[in-house]
Amino acid sequence: MQTCNYCAKVCPMEIGISGSFTAMNYLTLYGDLKVAKEQGSWLVGMHGRKKASECVKCGQCEEVCPQHIKIRDILEKIASTIG
Numbered sequence: 001m002q003t004c005n006y007c008a009k010v011c012p013m014e015i016g017i018s019g020s021f022t023a024m025n026y027l028t029l030y031g032d033l034k035v036a037k038e039q040g041s042w043l044v045g046m047h048g049r050k051k052a053s054e055c056v057k058c059g060q061c062e063e064v065c066p067q068h069i070k071i072r073d074i075l076e077k078i079a080s081t082i083g
């Protein structure tokens with residue numbers, strides 16, 4: 001999947017935003033929590049990024065998002081489901 005990743009460039013916490021979103025897709029599209037967790041581990045942690053639960057909700061990512069995605073809300077949901 002192509003991602004613009006503007007959010008990642010401004011995040012002071014180095015949250016793996018796009019990787020977390022991709023992982024979450026495995027849960028929302030396929031209902032597969034196990035694969036979602038595995039993908040999150042690979043796309044976020046193994047790529048040196050921090051987990052959704054470490055978001056401090058500063059909002060800088062949303063200010064630069066060209067699609068006006070509610071990133072903080074989605075990360076909160078990700079943190080409470082796939083961790």
Ligand code: SF4
Pocket residue numbers: 010011012013014015017054055056057058059060061062071072075
């Ligand atoms: S709201 Fe969270 S994900 Fe967005 S820039 Fe701030 S720390 Fe990073």
